[in-house]
Amino acid sequence: MNTEIAHSAVPADGPAQRTAPTRHFTIRLSATRRGARLARQLACERLNSWGWPYDSEANHTTALLVAELAANAALHGRERGRDFRLGLTLFHEDATLRIEVTDPRPDRRPPAPGSPQLPPPDAESGRGLYLVETLAAHWGTTCGDPYAKTVWCEVALAQSQRTTSKTFFCRPLA
Template identity: 75%
Template structure:
């Protein structure tokens, strides 16, 4: 586990060269299917307000990434009576980049490391969420800043 934490906390070169965030949004939501749906809708609304209209590829991709990560937070990171947190951070340097973070209450349940996801079985109806995140995000990972929470994050270039 320590190796995973050390690996996931190594700053990416893209992040290290980045300036201060241009926009920031964070909200706590109930760790329920309704909270996951609300996370997706709030992310789409926020991105629309920041200049990426609803039907743009950037907004649709963001909504999908948030939906997948929020669903995982509800399914695999839920602790009775504890919320999850959605954080969106927009960086507008050379290319506009959005960092999406979902923090849940299960630090003990970590997803596989990026690049090590097993392929989804054709017989199952689930197990494809992080494969979508890996395919659509420029990069993603997991951090544990405390013994009580974990954050699964991804970044997407908005263009």
Template identity: 70%
Template structure:
């Protein structure tokens, strides 16, 4: 596991409002179920350290979003021998917002675009992750930063 506590070099789509990032956290994790679980736990810990304690709705929502995107990065974005990257950026806008980014190595496997997700079948046990992201996040999307990585991102209002 490699930790990068620095500003991400992945280009980001412009936010709808002028923003100033006040906190940033980035870490690379193994593209395994264990790495996805660790992403969720580290996100909860980071938010706690930034002032949203474990028992707040904001922490629960952000942690759920990280869990869904990390699971997708492991299930659909895994390339043998390549990690995925979790990035959290806290913006001081009013309201305060958190941007969550999960970057994986599969540019050929992009999720559907926002607003075009098909409803989940009641008979299946999976396929609801991005529906949760769409329901809980203020907005989300994907970007490719070159031929080797894809980033699925979302933003959630914390207060």
């Protein structure tokens, strides 16, 4: 169901190919609000185990990005009886985390990077991809097969971000 493996070459659909050893985690979750919440909690737990504590800025940013992408997969990418997949890949050489959320709706693609606009102040939704655009170093969409799409983003987890703050977005899983 989930895996954590170390490997030396992960193909990246992002701006650069990386070859240094990485940490990788992937899990399939139900395409529901509960599945989206669990995706956020598991991402925070995994990042904590990789050296970025729950109360670090890097963990908070990761929590927000995973929450937005997983919520979009559960809301817009839902297909009856199909799950979504969360993937996390940590690139040690530049302390970058790649977040991938794959859902079974390749026909429902988000707008292209650079095009999400901030919705009107009275709008109740529509800020998710704007937040991803703002917080992620890079993001995009890939359709590797005709039955799924992956929305991915990369966030820099600078070593200096291993400091603590007083706000908690995630708490340890019991």
